[in-house]
Amino acid sequence: MARTIHFISLGCAKNRVDTEVMLGVGDDAGYELVASPEDAEVIVVNTCGFIGPAKEESVETILEMGQLKETGRCEQLVVAGCLSQRYPTELAQEMPEVDHFLGSSDMLKLSHVLKGGAPRMLVGNPADWTIRATDPRRLSQRSHSAFVKIAEGCNRTCSFCAIPAIRGKQRSRPVDDVVAEVRNLVANGLVEANLVSQDTIAYGRDIDGKPTLAELVNRVAAVDGLAWARLHYLYPENLTDELVDAVAGNDNVLPYIDMPLQHAATNMLRRMRRGHGGDRLYRVVEKLRERIPDMVFRTTFIVGHPGETDEDFDELFRFVEWAEFDHVGVFVYSHEEGTGSGEMEDTVAEEVKEQRHRRLMSLQRPISRAKLRRRVDTEVEVLVDGVSDESDFLLEGRFWGQAPEVDGKIYLTNADAQPGEIRRAIITEAADYDLVADLLGPDGTRDVPPGASRPRRRHLPTID
DSSP, X not given: OOOEEEEXXXXXXXXXXXXXXXXXXXXXXXOEEOSOGGGOSEEEEEEOOSSHHHHHHHHHHHHXXXXXXXXXXOOEEEEEEHHHHHSHHHHHHHOTTOOEEEOTTOGGGHHHHHHSOOXXXXXXXXXXXXXXXXXXXXXXXXXXXXXXXXXXXXXXXXXXXXHHHHHOSOEEOOHHHHHHHHHHHHHTTOOEEEEEOSSGGGTTTTSTTOOOHHHHHHHHHTSTTOOEEEEOOOOSSOOOHHHXXXXXXXXXXXXXXXXXXXXXXXXXXXXXXXXXXXXHHHHHHHHXXXXXXXXXXXXXXXXXXTTOOHHHHHHHHHHHHHHOOSEEEEEEOOOOTTSTGGGSOOOSOHHHHHHHHXXXXXXXXXXXXXXXXXXXXXXXXXXXXXXXXXXXXXEEEEETTOOXXXXXXXXXXXXXXXXXXXXXXXXXXXXXXXXXXXXXXXXXXXXXXXTOSSOOOOOOOOOO
């Protein structure tokens, strides 16, 4: 009988891609993937080490899985990813229950662990590996949607960020290699490719020929059978007309911009070493809204960074109010050792940080709700993801303005459809972040479930 293995992936979408490579390594080694860690002989935890709460979650998960060496079937516990890359010695000393440690670029070394006889410490240089189309990979959630890493690492020096130390300098993949991976995934049922890296706008600057992001986008868009392509983690500089044209000019490149802006006050942007002032952000938003009609804009901000005054926060507040973003994430600053901000005095009290977080989210919530309500009674294309977690009687999916894992969903209250189908639907209800819709038939009328005379009763699941 094949030995059993279970994976836990924590943190960002880029980490999930790494986990999926290790899933492929497990497949190649003949291991059987099991859904429950209690049934696994080998457990692999791919950790996040970016900020305090993520590190705490990683440590708690490792300790919880370590208990299964006593109460479950677990014989080997493997810890991989950013946390072990950042703190290899400390974790090895404090966690004797962990059998092997892999770093943020050591995914392929899992094969040595599974063969047996590997050393306990396998954390290498973070610059040693960048995913290739020929690497093993098994999608972990759905075959019709995937994140595709176009580069690894980062060359920026943002004062609050430890990623360059954890992941190494930027390493872009050749255009042909990215296209080959997308083509392989499409051949296996992929409908939606989400292009991602730590600094997507800087793609290609570090490799021979210096291909631009626009060139890559146009090549990916030309892959036969790819219905949707989406860009994540753009940076608000060097936003060329060529790139904007690539987004606006390809029917299957979605008018969706994911651009973490982090702040809007010039004083804070300088302290964060973002390389630009607040005025640029207004110009960037205006340019994108003008050039890409019906654009959906996602961004994130940090509140409570050292030196953030009431005036700085008020400037950020006014910017968010003015910009009317579709999706906003807000992070409360926490000190990270080894970063420039970590060496600054933490001048903002914790209660003030939390208050600013609440104020910004309270501002954004009605903006998001109003934008979604404008879509009620309009038709959209929906990518069906499958049966809803809310009810077996509902399907769920996403319209093109909702990225997987980070944005809201559309609950589909009528008809039957298969995961991976793109269907026309009419929006019937809107909440703060989610929508309800009825699927439409080929003739434009509402579909009904088999044997029913009318659509299912519409129901918007309770939103926390």
